[in-house]
Every structure is written in C-alpha cells, then in structure tokens.
Amino acid sequence: MKDSVSEILEHPVLAGYQCEAEYQNQQISAYKGNPLLEALPPIYETEQVAKLLTDFPDYDDSQRSWGGETRKHCVEQIKHFMQPLPYHLKLESSFSRIIRDGYIARNPLSPIFVRQFSVKFSKILATGLNQEGRNITGNRPSASGFSIIGISGIGKTTAVERILLLYPQVIQHSKYHGKPFILKQLVWLKLECPASGSLKVLCQNFFRQVDLILGTDYYKKNVNLYSTKENMLAPIAQIASLHGLGVLVIDEMQRLKKVRNSGEKEMLDFLTELINTIGIPVVLVGTYKSTFLFESAFAHARRASDQGDHILSNMNKGMEWNLFLESLWDLQWTRKVCPLTDELNNVMYEESQGITDIAIKLYKNAQWEAISNRTERITPSLIKDVAKRCLKLLRPKLLALKNNDLNAIKEYEDLKPDWLTLNDYIINSEEKVLIQGRLAEEHIRAKRKHEKNDIMLDLISLALNLGLLPEEAEKISLEVIKASGGIAESTIMRQQVANIALNRTTNAFTESEQMNTNNEKVKSKKKVKPLINKEDPWCKVFQTLEKRGCVSDALKEVGLLKLPTEELLIKC
Template sequence: MLSTSTKLNPAYRTIGVPEIDSNPLIAHLKLPPDTGDDAFLALGMQPQFDASERKLPTAIRRLRVNRLRRFFIPTLPVHRRALIEICSQVFDGYMARNPMTAEGQSILYGGSVNLTYRPTISLVAGLSGMGKSTLVDRILGYLGEQVQCHSGFHGKEFSETQVLWLRRNVPEHCSVGTLCSTFGDYTDRVLRMSLYGGIFDKLKRGGRDAYLAEIRKIITTHHVGLLVLDEFQNLSLMGVGAKKIIALLVNLRDELGLPIVVVGTYKALRLLEGDLSIARRLVEGGYFDLERPTTSDDSNWQELCEITWQYQWIREPIEYSSDIGDALFEVSQGITGIMLNVFVASQLAAMEDGGHERVDADLIRHVFKERMKPLHQAVRILKSGDPRLLDKFDDIYNNLYPTQSRNDNSSDPNVESDSTKIQVRDDAIADLNPSVEQPIKVRRKNTKHPKTSPALSEDQIKKLVTSDSMLDLISILDNL
C-alpha cells in the first residue's frame, strides 16, 4: 500500500484556463515560471546560514560547512530555460490525456492519444562537474510531490494515483528488456506496492512490442507525466542496441504523448553523429548544454563565486574580489563541483590552523595542491585543452568520486557495475603545467556572457565542457 503519509487529493486551483482547470492531472501543478528571474528563484537552493554561527565552537562550525552539500545556484541562462521549457512540456503532455474526457478514458484502456501537438524529447548534456543531475532534481522538485493520490475532482469520483515522473539511470550495456525491467521495479518502489516487479522477466522472448505494452500500462495507469533517463551516455557503449532503445523512447513519445528528458555527458552526443534522424529526435524538445566557463572573467562564473563566498563559517571572512574568483577557477577550471569542494576544504583548513581563520586566494591554491591530489590529473586535463585527454575527463573524475545513483540502481540486480578504472598515463600529461531548502533571495546582476576567442575547433570546445551532480560533491565531502 501507499505510505499513509501520502497526501490525499491535491489542492486544485482555478486559473481561468479551461484546458487546465478541467484536468485533475495538472489543475494542482504550479505553472511554469513566467520569467528567467522567477525560474532563478525557483531553482536556487542555498544552505542555512547566519553570520552569528561564526562564533560557535569549531566542532559545530565544521558541521555547518557541510551544509554546502545542498547548494545550487542557477547562474547559467540555460538553467532557467530548462525549467521553463520542461515544465511546459509536462503541461502539454497532460492536456491530451485528461481522464475526465472520453478521449482520456480511451487512453486508459489502450486507445491512442489524439495529439494536437508533437510531444518532445529533450537533452541535458555536459561533463562531470557542472550539475546536470542536480538541475534535473530541482526541476522535478518544482513539479511537486512525485506521487499524487486523487479521490475526487469537482464533485466527481476520481480515485487515481498519479506519478508525476519516472526517473532511471541507463545501465551499462543494457538491453531494451533490462531498461524496461528497471522501470517496473522502480515503479513498485515509488508506489510502495508489488505490481510490476519481475513481470518483464516473463517477456524475454516477447520482443519490443511486449515490453512497450507493459511500459505503456505503467504510464497510462498511473498517469506518468515525464520520463527521465540519466547516464544516457551509456547507450554509446551499445552499438546498434542504442537505436532499439531510442526507438522505444520515440514510440512512447508518439503513442502516449509523453515528454522525455535524457541526461548525459558529451559522450551521449556520439549517438547523434552521422544520424540526422536520431539527432533531431533527441533535441527537438530542447538542447540544454551546461557549458563550463573557459576563463575566470566569465560573468556567470564570477557571479557564482561571489554568491558562494557568502557562506563562510570561519572567524575572519574577507570580502570577495576577482582574485578569489581567479583562484577558484585556477584550481577547478570552471567545474562547479570541484570549486565547491575546494571552498569547503579551505574553510576546514583555516579552522584547523589555530591562528587566523581566514580564507584567501593563497590558501585556496595551497589547499588544492596539498589536499586535493587525486583531482590534480583531472584538472590538468581540463587546463591542457588537449582533445585527446579531454575525452577521458569523465572517466577519471567519476572513478575518483563515483556518483551515487538517485534511483537506487546499486540494489537493482539488473544493473551491472563497472569496476574497471580508466587511467591516463602519467607520461601523457607529464609536460602539462601542474595545477597549484531554502529559496535563494539574491539580487542578480544583469550581466552578459563575455565572448572568448578559443583556438580550438567547435567540436573540441564541446569536449571541453564539463558537468556534475550534487551527489558527486557529497561523495567528495564525505571523504574529506
């Protein structure tokens, strides 16, 4: 049974738009943000902080610094655009599936969706360190509680359980059957019921149509509004098998009107190379590229660092300056996860000093040099700009600090774990220069992204970009 803590009957609103007010699947949802500033406030997540906490005993302040584990500042325009567009897609998808209409009831019993629009597949891309998965977490959080239990709507009985989204990681070397099976097990965990677990094992010889029928049953029965596939780059390991899974996604989109978001590193872009049809399908709902800055002068980078700098639990904080932003960029090369890790470690080092508790540019560089040695190789690769090495950045970063699965894939017997450690030979980089839940209420600057003049090609620049999840940061902090 569903948890007794699950709230029955969501709070429906009337906004004067008939196609929304008459649909119980979206009448309770928050509308997409009106503006980029609204989206900024909706996405932002800052740690609890009070300057008076700097007077607390050191043991307590060390714990306070760990609040930075939950921290997200959507300084990139693409962050805000992703929230607005993906939320809009969820509304569009539900409008054609209103269960209070004859058409909506027909869908529940196997009928086709009468689409007046084309549902979309969106791609969120980047390399480890820039917050892809955290961005998706915040977007899903904005939509509302994952499970909504309805009992009645506008005086009519409506006893239905709605699952706003289903989110899974793509297992390495998976098949269509394996991927579908993970959705069955995951749905059972979300609903806290035993309905679909193991059912896909009986379909091993049923083919794609049989798998599609079962996934369709889950999506229609529980009014799923969004499908999210993370670690999408794992499909690049599958050769022709990747096309079968992409075909499955396209079928779900076309037959059920279900918007889909795929999330992955730049290796996922290899699936687009040489196949215009696949490329078009994977980006028609939006391509959200979380690019890392290529210089410390980047206005978005300076804004991020300045906001982050407010959260200091040391006794003698100094004012933010561009030198601080330069130092943080030098040791992280624009990777948000690394920057936060170094910032936390620098505060802890200042507390341990026993003298002046002050974090400045020199301490930041010193802490990175002495305490972050496992990250030196990854940062040197980013600093080099060598495309041959940049292609290995994700493997090195994630092998150092494995990402904890948001979907409990570690307990899923269908998911294979890769223990292979990919290494870059020391002699390949020897000649490189070594590297020495409250809404945010911040006044944002109206700044523009400065233009840069890179010497690399456009494809090489794409490979330079890197992104990461907040759970990577948590894993790093746990090992401090």
C-alpha cells in the first residue's frame, strides 16, 4: 500500500464537460430505444470532424508590429496548434463506432442487462462466455477493443484527448420518455498506466478518477489496507456497467514492459475480460515498446472489431507533411514575412523527420531566435542552427531515422517497433490494421517480400511434384520469378515452371528408355526403376503429352493446371 500511494492520482488525467441528457432520434435501428445511445451527440461526418478538431491560435497580421516579448508569448501558443490529418479522421471514426457498438448490448432498460446486477460480477468474470458468446446472465457483449501505438512525439495522446473531448464525459439522465430514469452516464474515462506497471495501482486509480469525476465514494468503499488487485476487479466491472462506461482508454502502455511475464499478463487478461465478458470497450495507447500487445490476450479482443489497430509513425515527405507545415507556417510573428519555400520545407523535414511535436518545437524556437537576434527572418541556416542547439538530445535519434541506421535504431526502442512481431501481426490481420506514415512504406516492402517467398515455395513444390531434384526445382523457380520481376500472375509462373519441369522430366524419361534398349544385358541382370510408375498421377500427364504434345493442354486435361479466371472463381 505504501509503495503505491505516490501513484494514486488526485486529479483527473483528462476531464471533459458534463451535461443533461437530451435524447435524439436515431437513424440506425440498433441504436433506437437505448437511452445511453440516444443521449450521445450526433454521428459526425468527416467535414464536421475536421472542423471540430482544428485548433489554430488567435492570429492576425497586425500582431507582427507588437513588441518582441509580446510576440514571443504569441509564438508560445503554437503548442496548442492542431491541423487534422487523414489519420485523425479515421481515429475519430473508430472511437465513434466503438462507443456506440459497445452500448448496443448494454441497454439499461433491457431485463437481460439488469439481471447482471443480481449476479455477482466476480462470478460473471470467472465464468466467462459460453459457446454462443453469452455471459452467465445470457447477455452477448457487443464491445471490442483496439490499440494505438506509434513513435513518441507523433501526437497519439493529443489526438485521443481531442477526440474524447468531442463527447460529454458525463451525461445526467433523469427522465426517459416521461418515465423516471436516474443515471450518471460516464461516456469515457482516460487513465494512465502507472509508472510501476502495477495492476493494483491501476485499479486504485480507476476508483479515484471515477470519484473525482462523478462525486462518488467508490475509492473509500473498495480500497483499504487489505485490498488486493483480485478483489478490486469485480467492483471495477460493476461500476463500469452501472454508469454505462462508453470506452476506457489507458495511455502509456509501454510502462507495462517493466513487469513483463507478471503484471503485464494480469492487466491485459483483465482488460480483455472487460471487453469480452462485460462488454466495456477498451482502447490502449503506447509507444513502439507496446508491441507486446500484439502477442497478448488483448489481441483476441479484436474478434468483433472492424475499427482496427492504429500504428502511427513519422510522416512521409509528401501531401500530409505539406498540409501540416503550410498550416503551421501561417502562424508567423516575425516582423518580416518569410514565405514557405521548398528549401525551408526540406530543412524543416530533415531536422524533424516528419515528427509533429519536434516540428512544432523547432518552428517555435526558430521564431524566438529570429525575434531575439533582431533579424526577424526565418532562414534555412537559422533552422539548422536552432536544431543543433535546441534538439541536441534528440539529434542522434533523428539522425538514426534519417539514415535508417538499423543498429542505431535498435538502441532507441521508441523509434521503431519490433519489426518481426509487428509485421507478422499486420500480415495476418491486414484488414484490421491502419498504418500511417513512413512505416506504411516499409510494411509494403516487407509484404511484397513475404508474398515473393510464398510464390517461390509454391513453385518449388510444383517442380518437385513434377519429378525434379530439389536443386533443379529451386533453380528453375528462381529463374521464372526473376524473368517476370516477381510481378506476373502466379498461375502464369506456375505454367512456366510446369513447362520447363515437364520438358526436362520427359527428356530424362526418354533417355532412360533409350539407355535400357541399348543395354539389354544390364537390364536383364538389374531392373531399372522408372522415374514415374503407373500409379503416379503424373503418368496420366505423360500419356496425354504423347498424344497432344502440348504441356499446358496435358496439365489442363488432368486438372493440374487452371486458367487464371478459374483460379479467381475458386478464391471468390
């Protein structure tokens, strides 16, 4: 208890606004008749989200004439700058769906939902789900979870917090359709994984944060000298259900790495149970050190999720970067107007490597320096000089990113994820993963290599089945792939391998018969084993080949070669 006291938070990690319930008609039938859903703000369209997330400091060209120190204060406002990018819009869409989808099976007016409060939540958690996906009360949870991981400084936490603040945190219900309905709905709750990675501390912080937001006394009722993480889990599930928690967000998940093989498994198992058994959506946020999430039980919580995990990396130097920098560049308080040239754009990217937080800090420091030295101009040389002085501790990391120095990158775990773990996960769950930034390009390259390896193995297997020796099979498969650059249809490459292999095998078969004819004495003493016996299915191929003389026709007739159109039909 003493060890964890300093980690108990005395203020909310993030506090949103509270309001009275105002019920809105729902277009989607599954959302109708559920007060938790009807009290939410309307579903925002993409244009609305972009407008709501945009945050530009107050700016006017006349402010350039103000005093130097006053203008430096203006520059400081850039830290609140927010230019919505495509991945922000996709992330908001994921939150919008996950909150609403989680509420579908948790209608507080439903008898099956009310029934769980007459059953102990410890029993519900312990029992889990049956074969139909229902918990012991008969409820079928509709919730899912996903993860957001990315490089430090890319704006994960900022994006999540701005999106959560689009929703009221607490909605006070009193009447629903003229009938009394008293409930304080907790739409979202954001916690941070404790620095110690302790599940016990996380549980204590849950009670404390809920009390600070709702004005309740759950901490006092559930936390004492004898509290253990085991006896706090069920009350958390009950409170989350009682107050209709729409989504639980836990940030800084990389801290769990400190307690791998112990606290990590316990925490992730519990969060998975919240999703699967109780139906509370959970979103986990962390740096690339959090790639262990893809190897854990939490990965199974994506079973019903179409939202997908979000993997964020530094921006490419392209459309998104230009949109971001052009918007940022408009916030300029130097007396002399310095238009954004290609050279300035290049220098800003080189010195920040497309990491938004670093780019903003660099731009702020460059303006302060221009105002202080009275040149009142932002130049490429000034930006480079400021980067050397103000980003001294970050420069080795940025240089490793710039040069793609794999050895250096390994020393900084937050620069890139464990690529093997991450890429295997992405390949196996490709439809569920959204990758943003430079990491997307690396994944595409890795995916192509993976596909090429699969094709190679398939061609070698075909050549071996056609009677070639392993060395020959590998050689001709490699030749076919190289000839097409690895981009030809797999069916065409299979046909080419089959043509080569069957021609070689046919020649070998003919030479063997000729040799037997010329050496009757040897044949009488020792029977020569044919390359292919009569029972082998490939014997039919050779029989057809003798009649037709065309390899592809022979293969088609025995069903070993299909046209590309036929193969597509089978796949569909």
